[in-house]
Amino acid sequence: MTAVASPLWPPGFGLHERAALADPELVAAFRGVPTALVSDCLGRCVGSRGLVPYHGDPALTLCGVALTVRVRPGDNLMLHKALTLARPGDVLVVDGSGDVSHALAGGLMRLAAIARGVAGLVVDGAIRDVAEWAEGELPVFARGHAHRGPTKDGPGEINVPVACAGLAVAPGDLVLGDADGVVAVSPNRLPELLGAVGAKAEQEEELRRHHLASRDDPALRARDDERVDALLRARGCPV
Known part of the structure; x- marks a missing residue:
């Protein structure tokens, strides 16, 4: 990734070129895909930990392309700069080192982000004006x-790989979020992943129909019991 920032910038500051964007149609195809399905298809070992949705509506989901920001804990100068660079559909992913002593974004930044068509924010740090976000x-x-509130002194960098609440995010990654959490996926994995989540969704829908039918069918429930016991026997349990 080529740096755009002048070499005269102070140490710790950096502004880097945007990553190549994923196919917009492919990004749109993931809109509404549950993060749990994506996590299952990626080995159940990726995704954020400890992030809280503050937007009030559990049905409101996040889907967009990562514009990453790394800031000094409690300072949002480079987050403001990132917002000026944001394009419609971008997700601002902020590595604030998990510090919650000072808010990095508030209600005014929320309005500015909406005005620019930002798809959402993922902040490994604190926000404020909670009622407005809700x-x-x-x-x-x-x-x-x-x-x-935050300071505005820096340093910080934009469009660099970041760690956000246990989630590794690179510039240009697809970012998905819902009531279960947040996941990020490299663009080169999206075509294969789309097929996998489609197959997984069909499998889960079949299981839903099975469980609904089993309410009135003891034989189906007995089959489920045996499936669980078979798993236990395979691990040496005497059932």
Whole structure:
């Protein structure tokens, strides 16, 4: 990734070129795909931990392309700069080192992000003006909240790989979020993953029909019991 920033910038500051964008139609195909399905298809070992959805509506989901920001804990200068660079459909993914002593984004930034068509924010840090975020429209996931505001001194970098609440995110990754959490996927994995989540969704729908039918069919419930016992026997349990 080529740096755009002048070499005269102070240490710790950086502004880097945007990553190549994924196919917009492919990104759109993931809109509404549950994060649990994506996680299952990626080995059940990826995704954020400890982020809280603050947008009020559990049905509001996040889908967009990562514009990453790494900031000094409690400082949002480079987050403001990233917002000026954001394009419609971008997700601002902020590595704030998990610090929740000072908020990195509040209600005014929420309005600015909506005005620019930002798809959402994922903040490994704190936000504030919680009641405004809870109005919905813009998905936001954060580590916590605090009334104390940020400094605007820097340093920080934009469009660099970041760690966000246990989630590794590279610039240009697809970012999905819902009531279960947040996942990020490299663009080169999207075509294969789309097929996998489609197959997984069909499998789960079949299981839903099975469980609904088993309410009135003891034989189906007995089959489920045996499936669980078979798993236990395979692990040496005397059932």
